[in-house]
Amino acid sequence: MTGFDVDKIRQDFPILAEKIRNKPLVYLDNAATCHKPQTVIDSIVHLYSHDYANVHRGVHTLSVRSTDLFESARTKVKDFINARSDKEIIFVKGATEAINLVAQTYGKANIQKGDEIIITAMEHHSNIVPWQMLCEQTGAILKVAPINLQGELIYEEFEKLLNAKTKLVSVVHMSNALGTINPVKQIIATAHAKNIPVLLDGAQAIPHMTVDVQELDCDFYVFSGHKLYGPTGVGVLYGKQALLEAMPPYQGGGDMIRKVTFAETEYNTLPYKFEAGTPDIAGVIGLGAAIDYLNTIGMDNIAAHEAELLAYATEKALAIKGLRIIGEAEHKGAILSFVLDKIHPHDIGTMLDSLGIAIRAGHHCAMPVMDFYEVPATARASFAMYNTKAEIDVLMNGITSLIEVFG
Amino acid sequence: MFDDLRDLYQEVIFDHNRNPRNFRVMESADRKVEGFNPLCGDRLTLFLKINGDVIEEASFQGSGCAISTASVSLMTEIIKGKTEAEAEELFKQFHEMTTGKDEHFNLEAIGKLAVLAGVREYPARVKCATLAWHTLDAALKNEQQSISTE
Numbered sequence: 001m002t003g004f005d006v007d008k009i010r011q012d013f014p015i016l017a018e019k020i021r022n023k024p025l026v027y028l029d030n031a032a033t034c035h036k037p038q039t040v041i042d043s044i045v046h047l048y049s050h051d052y053a054n055v056h057r058g059v060h061t062l063s064v065r066s067t068d069l070f071e072s073a074r075t076k077v078k079d080f081i082n083a084r085s086d087k088e089i090i091f092v093k094g095a096t097e098a099i100n101l102v103a104q105t106y107g108k109a110n111i112q113k114g115d116e117i118i119i120t121a122m123e124h125h126s127n128i129v130p131w132q133m134l135c136e137q138t139g140a141i142l143k144v145a146p147i148n149l150q151g152e153l154i155y156e157e158f159e160k161l162l163n164a165k166t167k168l169v170s171v172v173h174m175s176n177a178l179g180t181i182n183p184v185k186q187i188i189a190t191a192h193a194k195n196i197p198v199l200l201d202g203a204q205a206i207p208h209m210t211v212d213v214q215e216l217d218c219d220f221y222v223f224s225g226h227k228l229y230g231p232t233g234v235g236v237l238y239g240k241q242a243l244l245e246a247m248p249p250y251q252g253g254g255d256m257i258r259k260v261t262f263a264e265t266e267y268n269t270l271p272y273k274f275e276a277g278t279p280d281i282a283g284v285i286g287l288g289a290a291i292d293y294l295n296t297i298g299m300d301n302i303a304a305h306e307a308e309l310l311a312y313a314t315e316k317a318l319a320i321k322g323l324r325i326i327g328e329a330e331h332k333g334a335i336l337s338f339v340l341d342k343i344h345p346h347d348i349g350t351m352l353d354s355l356g357i358a359i360r361a362g363h364h365c366a367m368p369v370m371d372f373y374e375v376p377a378t379a380r381a382s383f384a385m386y387n388t389k390a391e392i393d394v395l396m397n398g399i400t401s402l403i404e405v406f407g
Numbered sequence: 408m409f410d411d412l413r414d415l416y417q418e419v420i421f422d423h424n425r426n427p428r429n430f431r432v433m434e435s436a437d438r439k440v441e442g443f444n445p446l447c448g449d450r451l452t453l454f455l456k457i458n459g460d461v462i463e464e465a466s467f468q469g470s471g472c473a474i475s476t477a478s479v480s481l482m483t484e485i486i487k488g489k490t491e492a493e494a495e496e497l498f499k500q501f502h503e504m505t506t507g508k509d510e511h512f513n514l515e516a517i518g519k520l521a522v523l524a525g526v527r528e529y530p531a532r533v534k535c536a537t538l539a540w541h542t543l544d545a546a547l548k549n550e551q552q553s554i555s556t557e
């Protein structure tokens with residue numbers, strides 16, 4: 001890893017200097033949301049202090065500046081995921097809205113009664129419920145590809161589900177509850193061989209690895225800015241241009257139209273067709289700043305650092321008696337989900353918090369995964385580029401001590 | 408190491424978590440209500456045997472965190488022999504103790520439930536302590552469906 005300096009990176013994130021209950025913050029809840037480098041915070045302050053106005057609306061100087069910043073953020077996103085064109089980058093509220101958008105536009109236009117949609121057993125609720133809603137509206141059927149005990153997709157079973165009625169495959173790129181990284185390239189090739197389009201939920205994958213939508217050849221890719229070191233309130237729907245062109249609009253309003261009379265409305269071109277109303281201007285520009293920051297560090301460097309953290313944490317965790325890791329896929333991202341014998345995750349969360357350690361305790365919006373492992377919840381430590389082995393030591397000492405206290 | 412948490416995790420709570428009282432299915436129950444906290448997955452089934460308006464017996468099943476297990480375990484002990492009206496009054500006091508602005512609850516009536524007073528400093532955990540009581544409330548109102556604290 002050339003030039004990756006975690007201490008230097010930590011200096012860029014002001015919140016990491018925060019004390020929690022008089023102890024240094026050890027932030028290990030990055031899968032829920034991660035923190036923002038100073039440059040992202042500054043970009044928003046600078047926007048509101050110097051350049052802010054509404055976008056795409058005015059001829060005045062500030063509107064032009066705002067619009068330029070906004071559209072240049074779109075280009076940054078396009079380059080970051082290697083899309084072909086800015087037209088393929090739709091700004092939405094987050095991964096959740098992006099999936100709902102596809103369900104309600106592409107889905108409604110292309111999926112009918114008796115058609116089938118395939119997801120996996122490790123999906124986040126946001127890649128389950130929008131499809132259930134679509135199925136309720138259309139009479140289509142949701143099929144779920146099973147996982148094994150390691151938390152890996154059972155590929156043969158997934159393949160068996162694909163048939164002439166299958167109209168869409170929607171799978172998580174990296175699971176937030178288990179850390180599993182799905183073999184998405186293979187999934188896409190298998191589905192495409194049967195002319196079935198594929199949506200990837202990249203909410204967890206995008207901060208941890210290089211994502212190239214052309215190389216993957218996915219039809220849709222969705223993610224949230226706030227998990228990518230950017231602000232909340234903004235996310236991205238990538239779609240292949242031809243698919244997006246053919247889709248009906250999502251919401252009606254300003255910006256998404258070219259011409260409105262009371263008799264009829266002509267819709268705007270891509271990407272504006274899907275961006276009704278004033279967007280999260282500061283959010284989009286902040287996301288652009290986050291991508292600039294990531295580019296200075298390098299996604300491959302981040303991936304290598306996090307792989308080291310995960311290996312270190314896994315080894316330490318396995319040495320703790322009574323600890324069971326939930327999710328042991330061979331191909332896994334920087335997430336350590338675990339349960340402790342006779343100690344509820346919520347108690348783990350509160351106890352670790354008293355030591356300044358932030359982890360997530362709960363069902364991680366993946367209740368079917370919890371049911372599969374027959375646990376009500378898990379504790380989850382999830383790592384980001386700014387985490388260190390020393391922090392993992394603090395976590396593991398905390399876990400060992402709380403096991404003692406519980407007796 | 409966990410000194411800050413001594414008010415929340417008192418020894419009594421660990422004790423009830425390790426050895427929950429009245430932890431069994433009651434075949435002859437007159438009331439049976441399920442409580443569920445979707446936030447943390449805590450799940451319990453409360454069984455009551457009622458004679459006239461007196462709670463003769465209370466038991467529970469389920470899984471939850473130490474706070475919720477201790478809370479329901481303590482509750483089944485304290486409501487035994489109480490009238491329904493007395494139990495409802497206890498619920499009110501308990502609610503006041505765990506969520507109230509100031510400490511105006513009746514300490515005497517609350518008795519050993521006072522070990523749970525610490526949750527008021529931990530807003531994220533209040534629901535763990537109150538799940539048992541919301542379930543009891545539903546049982547006393549004879550609502551047979553499952554209740555949820557969310």
Ligand SMILES: Cc1ncc(COP(=O)(O)O)c(C=O)c1O
Nearest residue numbers: 094095096124126176203204224
């Ligand atoms: C895998 C996955 N998909 C989707 C989402 C939803 O993201 P958001 O809440 O930002 O829309 C999350 C967030 O936790 C996630 O982990």
